Amino acid sequence: VLALFTDGIVKARGRDVDEGIADLCGALDASAGSLQKACDEVVSLCAQGCADDDAALLLVRVHAFPVDSVATWDVASDPAEVAKVRALVREKLEDWGLHEATFVSELVVSELVTNAIRHGRPPVSLRLLRDVDRTLxxxxxxxxxxxxxxxNAGEEDEGGRGLFLVAQLTTMWGTRYDRQGKTIWAEIGLGQDVPLDLFPEP
Incomplete structure (x- = not known):
């Protein structure tokens, strides 16, 4: 469990900061099963200490992905690679038994890989992570x-709709940066219905 907090959580009149941190760690250890229970316990400790400062707490449970739930591919900076990537994604989802996620996943991966090839810089790579069958x-x-x-692409614009589609077809998406470049990530809810109104009738 990762705990992010302001000093109002651990500092109060009559209580040393080290004591506050120890209390926070104790509350987290005592409620390993429930993040809500841990938050309630920590807030209760803060109330007893009459903190002089605002208090904010964010708890996040993290876990490692099993090796067989991760697939990674390097992608050549060539638009012709996009069709190959779609095929790789389709094959991997079939292997994982996630047939219902194939259509949305192919669309999302196709748009994001195309953007990376056209507007990004090598090296380009794709990674799929299957999160305990809840999210791809x-x-x-x-x-x-x-x-x-x-x-906001106009009706007659030829481009500019790719990221809009990604935003509509995924539960959330975003960008993270490192020294080598950036990663665009998107979460696809498994079993979600495809909003067919996004696709105009021929």
Whole structure:
């Protein structure tokens, strides 16, 4: 469990900061099963200490992905690679038994890989993570720090709709940066219905 907190959580009149941190760690240890229970316990400790400062607490439970729940591919900076990537994604999802996520995943990966090839910089890579059958996470990395942004494409515009589709078809998406470049990630809820109104009738 990762705990992010302001000093109002651990500092109060009559209580040393080290004592406050020890109390916080004790509350987290005592409630390993429930993050809500841990938050309630910590807030109760803060109330007893009559903190002089605002208090904010964020608890996050993290876990490692099993090796067989991760797939990674390097992608050549060639638009022809996009069709190959879609095929790799389709094959991996079939292997994982996630047939219902294939359509959305292919669309999302296709848009994000195309963006990385056109507007990013090598090396480009794709990673799929299967999160305990609740979520499928797609990550596309490239060597440029420029972040994509949603556009309001007009009816006659030829481009500018890709990221809009990604935003509509996923539960959430975003960008993270490192020294080598950026990663665009998107979470696809397994079993979600595809909003067919996004696709105009022929």
């Amino acid at each position: 996470i797609c990550e596309i990395s490239d060597g440029r720090h420029t972040s994509p942004h949603l556009r």
